[in-house]
Amino acid sequence: MPSDPTRSRAPSIRDVARLAGVSYQTVSRVLNDSPNLREETKLRVQQVMDDLQYRPNRAARMLVTSRSRTIGILSASSSQYGPASSITAIEQAARAEGYFVNTVNLDGSDRESIERALNHLLDQAIEGLVVIAPQVRVFNTFTQMNLSVPFVTLQSTGTSDHALSVDQIAGARLATRHLIELGHRNIYHLAGPQDWIEAEARMHGFLTEMSEHDVVATAPILGDWTAEFGYFAGRELLRVRDFTAIFSSNDQMALGLMHAVRDAGLDIPGDISIVGFDDIPEARHFWPPLTTVRQDFGELGRRAIELLLNGGGQLGGPSPSGIIPELIVRQSTGTSRF
């Protein structure tokens, strides 16, 4: 991007000062609206600022205060619904607090690309970091790195105290209980990738709820979040067909499952009940509309910023990991006919 060498530098506080007939320090005071400023002076300076279309130089300010007012987001798979929603919410919450947001998406989940991404953010002199990359591997890499910046992860392993998340276990239990209460006893769980914290938690919630109701659980199937996988997993599963319900760890896989179930000429929920997770906007228009667990990603993002900016949630507000998801019952689940 060729910078225009003819265009001289932007006006500085000294330019403003000269035209307003005050010292640069007074201009600085107007910028930081400090007290002890005569209203008249202030207005005059502001007038000149407007005339010159003056903009404070962030670099200069940052240099002297060593504060960047920038928050970094490190994110994996940010084009998925959950992460994308969180990012949007974080970005808005941060902006409301006068912070800038810088997002970096991970190319891979190997240590090297994590470090590269992190370095990129640290080069930006970020003051805080929100980590959305929800893989166990990424998470561990962080803790090993012992970062100098405060950070918050949007998923919790239970051990860390700067973690914040929707309670995945509770959500999974909600979904599982729903199926059990409908009379299902042969329930499969289509889990997310083993490497993902949330997948792990949902699987854990599923198994816990099952055992508490004395229902024998078969081993969960590890998927990759895609509808594609759900479809093929469904096809495999249906060759034996020793189940009446499936709890899928996200909505996309549930969609693929439903596709496979219909391909096999079976009815949902007549023959097979299906529950998803996330409540993506499309879920209520799937065929049939999908029973699923809704997570409030917006709230999550907002709380992340709050936690970050208040340095560890010492406000004693609602418990950091206390976002409880909600079961949305639609038409993909019904009583077991067995």
Place this chain on the structure above:
Amino acid sequence: MPSDPTRSRAPSIRDVARLAGVSYQTVSRVLNDSPNLREETKLRVQQVMDDLQYRPNRAARMLVTSRSRTIGILSASSSQYGPASSITAIEQAARAEGYFVNTVNLDGSDRESIERALNHLLDQAIEGLVVIAPQVRVFNTFTQMNLSVPFVTLQSTGTSDHALSVDQIAGARLATRHLIELGHRNIYHLAGPQDWIEAEARMHGFLTEMSEHDVVATAPILGDWTAEFGYFAGRELLRVRDFTAIFSSNDQMALGLMHAVRDAGLDIPGDISIVGFDDIPEARHFWPPLTTVRQDFGELGRRAIELLLNGGGQLGGPSPSGIIPELIVRQSTGTSRF
């Protein structure tokens, strides 16, 4: 976020210089790997940098060079599939070129929030801007503002030369032609919001293709991109049912339509054929798998950065707006039984 006052400032080039026994300027030279440096000196300095975990201060560099190496993205509805994918691609392409990316999402489409968002980015001293907010209104606001930063929009009105987009008209014609060739003559178009450039272009493509085949087109229905709207529009439409096919301006609305069609006890594609637009990952698992138009958002993002960084695509490469979408025929379309 309380900054730690006990932690002293990060090491500067002077610290490095002192320990390496050279002047700060030499350190600076190492940083910018300028020629005329003895290999030995260079290595010694780099060693010290590593030891101190030295990181160049971006603010200082930015202050003196007045280059921020930051690109701004102004985006609306960034949690939707298309924008989200583009953002990811842009971000990666920019990072590969050593640029940072700063994304701002618009709260609304009124002039004030556009200006606020833009100001936020300009405060960052961005060197370039990618605009993904695809509303006509937003687009016009930009041109009126006559920005001092180079920018690229990811949609084109045909008048601007810093626009770059997938050829929406071509895509819409592809979809429409497909329906006509299947024998459909009563085709509705469920368009996007009137305010959106892409919605407009797709509508235009639809109407053009229809008239070229001498098929009479009914007035398009203006939607809002959501599955929800598609559902209700479908319900309304089916009360009269004077059509055999619908071309929906995106996949979500197509999903809602299919929902409504099934609710009415009709078959897809037996009774009604449906075509979408975007090819979101879920589309191939809809019931039935959706015939749609695929856009390569990744390519779009990469080209945007290329255009921005090369100052207007004077490379004479492939024509700026030359990304041609592709029709993906699946099972939601069939021959007209009429």
Place this chain on the structure above:
DNA sequence: ACGCCGTATGTGAACGGTCACATTGGGCTG
């Protein structure tokens, strides 16, 4: 042996703000 050139390095100033401190000029108190 002298000047010259090119390579490797050093020095001072500037970028545009903020901070700490100094300076002015009333108005109030005693």
Place this chain on the structure above:
DNA sequence: CAGCCCAATGTGACCGTTCACATACGGCGT
């Protein structure tokens, strides 16, 4: 009316880097 305080403003230094220019030094041609 002296003394003081406070409100309002100004001055110098500094943040960490790059730029323009200055310097040191060895080799080479004459």
